[in-house]
Amino acid sequence: MAVVSDVIISLGVLATFYGLLALGMNIKYGFTGLLDFGHVGFYLVGAYTAALLVIEPDAGGPDTVYVVGLDLPWIVAVLVATVLAGVVGVFVALPTLRLREDYLAITVLGIAAIFQRIVQAESWLVNGPDALRGYTPPLIDLFPVTGGSPVGAAVMAVAGGAIWAGSTWALGRAMELEFDAGTGPGVTVAGRLHAVVTFGTDRLIGFENYRGGALVAGAIAAVVGGVLSFAAQDGFLAWAVVVSVFTWLVAFVWLTRYSSGFDxxxxxxxxxxxxxxxxxxxxxxxxxxxxxxxxxxxxxxxxxxxxxxxxxxxxxxxxxxxxxxxxxxxxxxxxxxxIPLQILSDVAAANWPSVASSIFGNVVWVLSLSGDVPEIGYPRFKLFLFGTLLLVALYLSELTIDSPFGRVLRAIRNDERVVNSLGKDPFMYKIMSMAIGSALAGLAGALAAMHFQVLVFTMFAPRVTFIALLMLFLGGVGNNRAMVVGAFLFWAFQTATTQLSGFVAPGLRENIQAFRFVVMGVLFLLLLYYRPQGLMGERAAAEAGSE
Amino acid sequence: MSDAPLLEVENLQKSFGGITAVDGVSFELEAGKVTGLIGPNGAGKTTTFNLVSGFYKPDAGTIRFKGTDTQTLMRPAPVEQGVWASASAGFLGLIGAASGRVTYGVSPDVLAGGAVAGAAVGVGLYVGQNAINNRRGAYKHSRPFRLARQGMVRTFQITRELTEMTVLENLLLAPPDQTGEGPLNAIVRRGTIAEEEAQFRERAEEIIELLELDHLRDEEAGNLSGGQRKLLELGRVLMLDPDLVMLDEPVAGVNPALTDRIMEAITSMRDEGYGFCIVEHEMDVIMSLSDKIIAMAEGQKMAEGPPEEVQQDEQVLESYLGG
CATH class of the missing domain: 1.10.287 (Helix Hairpins)
Incomplete structure (x- = not known):
């Protein structure tokens, strides 16, 4: 039985915090035009700050040495890491921002290299060239959760409710677009589905208020899911199936929008x-x-x-x-x-129960069915947590960029002297842009520390900056939402090639892993040559194109 | 201060390498008047513009705007001072704490003491260098945006529009002190921002109409023609509601009908009390528009006076108007 939904989940986790990293890069380069080749430096600051804040104080053992361990909760660590990375961003910006684009890029590249070398060489700081480990991610003791327990019920209530609210919102948005195109409520697939998933409340609340309606629906779903999961493992399983199927349906509704005109x-x-x-x-x-x-x-x-x-x-x-x-x-x-590829060998062997469970496991992505009992494992919780943070960060970035502040940033990217002649200080705006972008990188770093549970200086090589830049160009420069797409596509490619290398002889595996960077480089060149604005283009253009 | 002329320039000098671009120019501009600046290519008109508006640092001479030296006006804004002072304090505080740690060991008192001492030194150093620089005659501030905030706004000879932004966005950028220019306000005070935006938009629409750019409202500025860009720059300046408007060749490349419109706009604004300083090669335009003409050649002022008088000046005729 091959359940590859787990592969997609771990891909998603990587894509979320890399998406945050790319989002920070987009604020700096995409909107303000500051080519920050040292972006990884702030990722480093965020990661090590978070780790040092949550790790227990150094017991004086010979294996691991670090300057301080504060044993604080993760929420504090993530906040402090984000803010500190932003502050470090300002410190780095003050001397470097006077330089022009390419000189700025080289200088900050150097500063990021200094950060990395400090971590590597100063053995008292964060365990020298060796790995810093020994801290645990938040709430990991609770997982995996199953039905019939209070914890399982709580997890299903929160995660299920949030996914339900999000999907209902997406459905409502699709419905709104259909209204704009002239159809009434309840007529189309989206409208009917919306009536069902809001438990009929959409008529009371009104279709125009589908945002509020989504929250109400999410709250109801949270209660239902919580009660069912608390009652029995079967209830937990059943509700997970319902939630999963709902998300698939919403995905289909949106896909039919993108395929309008397809026959x-x-x-x-x-x-x-x-x-x-x-x-x-x-x-x-x-x-x-x-x-x-x-x-x-x-x-x-x-x-x-x-x-x-x-x-x-x-x-x-x-x-x-x-x-x-x-x-x-x-x-x-x-x-x-x-789906088909995973069941291929079982179908050939006519092993039908295995075929069925494989399909079931991949459709019901909310649960992990790899083990003996259907459960929500830690990776799924992590994806939920990171995904929520990414969406919040994305929403706030969009608000900031849509405001007059974002307008000034774009003006600076265009021509700094105009901004200066209109009585606005470009320097201060560039500093703010650096602070916000670096803070996002710090947040990504804190999440990376949570994800990897071990930090080594090699994880903060300049390569990371260029991966973020690749995601930026892949998605579309100056388009926040495209950062998520870029990050997802990058990790999809990485995952796909990793999966592929599983089929070849072990001796060749490394060659494939190395070769994929060559392939990626070629694809990047082709992208820059034929579609320099990225797959989704800048936001204004993207909206005009799709709606 | 109200008796002082809008702008006083005394003995302004600037050289680039071996070339003296501006060589001891003095003049005065008054509120409610249009002053034309004419002269052959290379006479130093644009350099004078850049010096006055703060984009270049003068080698010598003083510029007073509304009675205050522009060097004083261009000192760092309080916010910027705050950023530098706290950065300086933070950095030296860190060094202080670290040296306390190295010298005396890890007691919280030592660390805190070192940090506070370092921070104090940091602030002191910043304030000290600031005070010294402000007193030094040779030290020149260069923060043109501070002048724009005081009401002196300029346009550029080679138009500098924000090519990737629409005409409307170009105009909406200009108003000063927008609430939404703070990133935090952008998130927490969206109601206020929306109200302000509506006001600015209304004003922008008026200006767009005045300049006959209505059909191009949502066009990216990069797609505009040269003349339209000139108009856009003028419109952006008008959004700021300045006291002194400095226009570098405002009607070069603009068709005659629109030139008339721009002239009308300038004249009516002059009557409202705005001051203008205009560099222009179109003699008909500049002569009919200006209350006073300053003719420059080779970095020096050649003649000054009412248009009729300057037009008769022998030197001007010979070197520029081609008698």
């Missing part, structure tokens, strides 16, 4: 393309000899890419909707991996 031909073509990309990997699965599958896989990929490019440039349907075609090809590819 059977379009669906089939994108499916064929997705299947073709998956099929291009087939030689890797079936052929043992490396001399055989490498050229074959390469050839297959060349053919499929060639076909894609040919269709894009010569076929009216594809050329008219490159976004929809790209999205759906990718989705079909992911879908083929997520």
């Amino acid at each position: 059977a031909v379009d669906y089939l073509t994108t499916f064929a393309l997705g299947a073709a990309y998956m099929g291009a990997l087939a030689p890797m699965f079936f052929l043992e000899t490396f001399q055989l599958w490498v050229p074959l896989t390469g050839l297959a990929f060349a053919v499929v890419i060639g076909v894609t490019v040919y269709l894009y440039s010569n076929w009216q349907r594809f050329a008219a909707r490159p976004f929809g075609y790209g999205l759906f090809t990718g989705l079909w590819f992911g879908f083929i991996w997520y």
